Amino acid sequence: MTEHFDALETRAPAEREAALMARLPAQIALAQARASAYAHSLQGIDAATITSRAALATLPVVRKGELLAQQLQQPPFGGFATVGWGPDCARVFASPGPIHEPEAPQRDYWRMARALHAAGFRRGMLVHNSFSYHFTPAGSMLESGAHALGCTVFPAGTGQTELQLQALATLRPQAYVGTPSFLRILLERAAESGQACESLRHAAVSGEAFPSSLRDALAAQGIDAYQIYATADLGVIAYETAARAGLVVDEELIVELVHPGSGDPVPDGEVGEVVVTNFNPTYPLIRYGTGDLSRVLPGSSPCGRTNMRLAGWLGRADQAAKVRGMFVHPGQIAAILRRFGEISRARLVIDNPDGKDRMVLHCEAGEPTNGLEGAVTDALRESTKLRAEVRWQTPGTLPNDGKLIEDLRHYN
Structure with missing residues (x-):
């Protein structure tokens, strides 16, 4: 239904699983050697033996509350990052909590380009970025992904609706990134003032729920909008494709679904907490509990991507809310x-x-x-x-x- 970002997206599931498991021991060893929090929590674990999901499931789950507590005791990153201040840490963000996240000076650090590509973003487009550029990393996430695709970005940030409408009218961007609710506000205000936004044809939305009613309303105005599931700690986790059949998990992650409050995987098809292991050398999160609930959809996406698919956001494993x-x-x-x-x-x-x-x-x-x-x-x-x-x-x-x-x- 669409061209793919690269060949990784369409490889056989068994090939993908073997590749991820082959990389896992080195990532765990790196975390043990260079991140003091994991040196403590994974003490005595032989990284070379963690080569399967069953073995991975024996390791403890790190949840946001623990991350926050560790950061309060050992600022700024609680011993979970492998870098400090200097050239290896280009930016540091403070998400509500506050919880701090490092950003390394590398191309598409948050792995956003793949998700934007699935949303129809292409080289040469102008992207109107209405995510925040201060404190939280959302603005930087989307900008770095758009740049990796060869797009130009207008850093609109949040608020200042009238000024944003002026920029839309003058610059005529083809694509939008931000929350779906703010895109709706922009379009409603534009209609009230008689301003056309016909240049917008693509949107990648995140940060809140994206109901089908709003997706259809945007489509009626000629905007093809897709959802991206991401967090400030991990970057992209999964993304919607043209198949509109769940969210495809990113190629650079191992995703598990576990019983809330534990680290035990749930049977296929059951709702569980999304737990993620990344391969980020700067911020190696091993079995990080997002607190989000979802379930795995059976089979592969009709779009041809063969990775695991999530049913989307189905609630919170704790009382926290977005x-x-x-x-x-x-x-x-x-x-x-x-x-x-x-x-x-x-x-x-x-x-x-x-x-x-x-x-x-x-x-x-x-x-x-x-x-x-x-x-x-x-x-x-x-x-x-x-x-x-x-x-x-x-x-x-x-x-x-x-x-x-x-x-x-x-x-x-």
Whole structure:
């Protein structure tokens, strides 16, 4: 259905598996030798014996909470990176948590070119990049992949909608990268002002859910949009293709699905947490738990790519939630409770009326003092980088179930 990025995408599954397993011992040995966190957690492990998925499954899973704790004790990377400040680390990012990620000065460090190619991006295109260029690595991820394909990039970043519309009208890019919700906003604002965006024909979207209704609405405006599944720690994990049949796993990763809260693989077809092992020499993550739930689809994609396919995002293995491209963690809500003693219990409820993500922090407090609502609102926005509404509840109203984040979003 489309031309492929390279021959790796169409090789026999057994050939791919053998190649990945042949590379695995060296990656584990590198992590043990050059990343102190793995020197500790994998102490006594003979890397030469880890040559199968069964052997890999005996190693511990590293989850985001552990990564954050390690980074707090041993900044900046918690002993998981093999580089420090200097020419081998071109940039460092701080994702919400904060969790720090290194970026090495190499072509397509985040392996984004393959996913963009599957989305129809080609050499000579101008790409409008509306991902953030500060703190988090999303802007750099997409820019480096586009450059690797031979594209020119307009670094729009987030916000400033009117200025972005001016740039779209003047520069007439053929492609867009960013969240799907912001692309919808740009198109709606353009229509309201009578501005045409007919130059846009391709889009690669990430950072939030991409419902089929929005995909069809974009297609009706002549924009062929594809989803990319990526994280700030790992770069690309999987990507959509023209087959529209799940997300194809990237060629440079080993992906497992495990029972949430454990490292035990689930049977084929069952929902489990996505756990990834990469071959990045700068940031060698071995069995890194993403916290995302998915399942493996049977067989190969009709597009001819033969790698494992994921069904897409099916929820979170923990209470953390992704809202408008940013993760919100239970620890951030707990920090609000610690900071404001007047609040006895709180729960962040996330929903999406009219298809737009909304956050409401429900707080139990006897008699909220003057200015408390504004202070809590500001503290939550400072912590999460997102807007949220605060609503007061009578003490004893919220369930006593330990849940700090409740995700009520529905996608069609």
